[in-house]
Amino acid sequence: DAKTTQPPSMDCAEGRAANLPCNHSTISGNEYVYWYRQIHSQGPQYIIHGLKNNETNEMASLIITEDRKSSTLILPHATLRDTAVYYCIVRVVLGGNEKLTFGTGTRLTIIP
Amino acid sequence: EAQVTQNPRYLITVTGKKLTVTCSQNMNHEYMSWYRQDPGLGLRQIYYSMNVEVTDKGDVPEGYKVSRKEKRNFPLILESPSPNQTSLYFCASSLKGGVGGQYFGPGTRLLVL
Numbered sequence: 001d002a003k004t005t006q007p008p009s010m011d012c013a014e015g016r017a018a019n020l021p022c023n024h025s026t027i028s029g030n031e032y033v034y035w036y037r038q039i040h041s042q043g044p045q046y047i048i049h050g051l052k053n054n055e056t057n058e059m060a061s062l063i064i065t066e067d068r069k070s071s072t073l074i075l076p077h078a079t080l081r082d083t084a085v086y087y088c089i090v091r092v093v094l095g096g097n098e099k100l101t102f103g104t105g106t107r108l109t110i111i112p
Numbered sequence: 113e114a115q116v117t118q119n120p121r122y123l124i125t126v127t128g129k130k131l132t133v134t135c136s137q138n139m140n141h142e143y144m145s146w147y148r149q150d151p152g153l154g155l156r157q158i159y160y161s162m163n164v165e166v167t168d169k170g171d172v173p174e175g176y177k178v179s180r181k182e183k184r185n186f187p188l189i190l191e192s193p194s195p196n197q198t199s200l201y202f203c204a205s206s207l208k209g210g211v212g213g214q215y216f217g218p219g220t221r222l223l224v225l
Contacts, residue, residue, distance in 0.1 A: 034213065036213070041200060041219065041221075042218060042219065043116070043202050043204075043216030043217050043218050043219050044155070044202070044204075044214075044216045045216065046212075046213025046214060046215065047213075049212070049213065096162070097157075097160055097162075097168070097170075098143055098145070098160075098206055098214060099145070099157045099160065099170060099171075100147075100155060100157075100204075100214060101154070101155065102154050102155045103154070104154075
């Protein structure tokens with residue numbers, strides 16, 4: 001799986017959009033971008049994933065650049081409950097073992 | 113409600129006393145997995161299961177056993193726990209095939225004295 005780079009920490013004001021960047025410059029054509037978050041030692045939570053098109057669900061939007069070398073997770077109206085560590089993962093989807101390997105992630109703090 | 117449950121959530125035990133951490137999912141998922149999370153080491157996979165009666169080792173299987181007799185349950189067994197197995201344990205499941213996300217349980221915090 002390709003390596004990802006994320007800023008170690010970010011702050012965002014409550015009610016504003018939180019934009020979390022992820023660099024994955026070595027991504028290959030069959031690798032998906034996944035985002036998870038973990039709120040203080042709770043179980044990691046799946047947020048969203050995409051291949052090359054932008055994706056949106058009830059939690060967030062995922063914007064993937066045209067060259068696929070970077071992406072941005074957008075939480076449109078951040079709340080205090082969005083304070084968490086966010087992990088960007090790039091992985092091939094082949095079935096088989098779906099092992100997840102988290103890097104250090106971005107610690108997002110929502111400021112009241 | 114779709115969920116992965118783990119029990120117990122917290123456990124203090126002594127070296128050598130066999131224990132089982134249960135994991136159950138109600139989403140009819142084929143894939144299940146156990147991870148441990150330690151400070152500075154991130155998430156490490158212990159065992160996984162592609163379907164009933166199919167299990168395989170992850171990255172750190174030593175000292176653990178699993179079984180998958182039913183689709184919904186995937187217990188983690190520590191036959192003779194040691195202090196280096198003190199950790200935060202997560203069970204996860206997904207539909208199959210790798211597409212879509214994994215759903216995690218709330219975690220089991222284990223302390224082995």
